[in-house]
Every structure is written in C-alpha cells, then in structure tokens.
Amino acid sequence: xxxxxxxxxxxxxxxxxxxxxxxxxxxxxxxxxxxxxxxxxxxxxxxxxxxxxxxxxxxxxxxxxxxxxxxxxxxxxxxxxxxxxxxxxxxxxxxxxxxxxxxxxxxxxxxxx
Amino acid sequence: xxxxxxxxxxxxxxxxxxxxxxxxxxxxxxxxxxxxxxxxxxxxxxxxxxxxxxxxxxxxxxxxxxxxxxxxxxxxxxxxxxxxxxxxxxxxxxxxxxxxxxxxxxxxxxxxx
Numbered sequence: 001x002x003x004x005x006x007x008x009x010x011x012x013x014x015x016x017x018x019x020x021x022x023x024x025x026x027x028x029x030x031x032x033x034x035x036x037x038x039x040x041x042x043x044x045x046x047x048x049x050x051x052x053x054x055x056x057x058x059x060x061x062x063x064x065x066x067x068x069x070x071x072x073x074x075x076x077x078x079x080x081x082x083x084x085x086x087x088x089x090x091x092x093x094x095x096x097x098x099x100x101x102x103x104x105x106x107x108x109x110x111x112x113x
Numbered sequence: 114x115x116x117x118x119x120x121x122x123x124x125x126x127x128x129x130x131x132x133x134x135x136x137x138x139x140x141x142x143x144x145x146x147x148x149x150x151x152x153x154x155x156x157x158x159x160x161x162x163x164x165x166x167x168x169x170x171x172x173x174x175x176x177x178x179x180x181x182x183x184x185x186x187x188x189x190x191x192x193x194x195x196x197x198x199x200x201x202x203x204x205x206x207x208x209x210x211x212x213x214x215x216x217x218x219x220x221x222x223x224x225x226x
Contacts, residue, residue, distance in 0.1 A: 059168060
C-alpha cells in the first residue's frame with residue numbers, strides 16, 4: 001500500500017546514493033592521479049626542451065668550428081701553392097746556374113797567379 | 114509523525130542524488146578532458162624526443178667532420194714544413210752556385226776559338 005511505496009523508493013535511493021558517492025570518490029581519485037601524472041609529464045617536457053636547446057647550441061658551436069677549420073685549410077692551401085711556385089722558380093734558376101757553370105768549366109782558363 | 118519522516122528523507126535523498134549525478138557528470142567530463150590533454154602532451158614528448166635524437170645525430174656528424182678537417186690541416190702543415198725545408202735547400206744551393214759562377218767569371222779566360 002501507499003505507506004510501503006515510499007519506503008522501497010527510500011531504500012533504492014539510499015543504495016543509489018551510496019553508489020554515486022563511491023563512484024564520485026573513485027572519479028576524484030582518478031582526477032588527482034591524472035593531475036599528478038600530468039605534472040610529471042610536463043616536467044619531462046621542460047627537461048627535453050632544455051636538452052634540445054643545449055644540443056642545438058652545441059651543433060651551432062661545432063658549425064662555427066668547422067668554418068674556422070675550413071678557413072685554415074684554405075689559407076694553408078694558398079700558402080702551399082705560393083711555396084710550390086717559389087720552389088719551381090728556384091729549381092729552374094738552379095738549372096740555369098748549373099748550365100752556366102757547365103759552360104764556364106768547359107772553357108779553357110789561364111792558371112791562377 | 115512517522116508517515117511524514119520517510120517523505121522528507123526521500124526528498125533529501127532525491128536532491129542529494131541529483132547533486133551526485135551532476136557532480137559525477139562533471140567529474141567524468143574532467144577525466145575525459147584530462148585524458149585528451151595527456152594524449153597531446155605525450156605526443157609532444159615523442160616529438161621532442163625525436164628532435165633531440167636528430168640533433169644529437171647532427172652533432173655527431175659535425176664532430177666527425179671536424180676530425181677530418183683537423184687531419185687535413187695536420188697533413189697540410191706537414192707538407193708545408195717539407196716544402197719549406199726543400200725551399201731552404203734550394204736557396205742555399207742557389208747561393209753556392211752563384212758564388213761559384215762569381216769565382217769563374219773573375220778568372221781571366223782564353224778567347225773562344
């Protein structure tokens with residue numbers, strides 16, 4: 001009868017209520033757990049961004065060093081070419097001088113006084 | 114009286130129930146929102162890890178290039194020293210030859226036949 005109905009609804013509602021409370025507790029724990037994980041992950045992102053910036057700085061420094069070494073190489077090559085050319089001139093002068101001496105020595109000379 | 118009490122409890126429970134349902138809905142939406150954000154953030158981490166690996170690869174390649182250029186520089190310097198030494202010898206030979214010619218030309222010679 002009518003007096004009984006509200007009691008059954010009351011029990012149902014009490015059970016439903018209890019379920020909701022428990023589900024809500026679990027949901028809040030889940031939210032908290034996700035927030036902690038999010039903090040860790042964001043912290044990892046900052047760390048990776050720092051490492052990336054460092055590594056890019058390193059690459060740039062290495063590129064500058066390469067440019068300096070390349071300049072050095074070009075200077076050395078230029079100096080080598082100059083030195084080789086000078087060498088070549090000296091070799092040719094030497095040959096000429098040797099030929100000149102050859103001619104002189106083939107000419108008869110008066111004995112030294 | 115006793116017939117009224119359960120009714121009031123019923124209303125209270127209905128209200129509480131309704132509140133819990135709404136709070137639970139909000140909590141579920143929050144959880145879903147956090148999960149989506151987590152996916153984006155994890156995706157960003159993968160991207161940063163890839164960029165970092167690439168940049169480290171680049172740095173290593175640059176270091177190798179530096180080593181090769183340094184070897185090249187050492188070879189060029191060695192060759193320069195050798196060439197300079199050769200140069201020096203030629204200059205000295207040259208001087209000796211010129212002095213020899215100087216002596217020859219100071220000696221009187223018989224006229225050519």
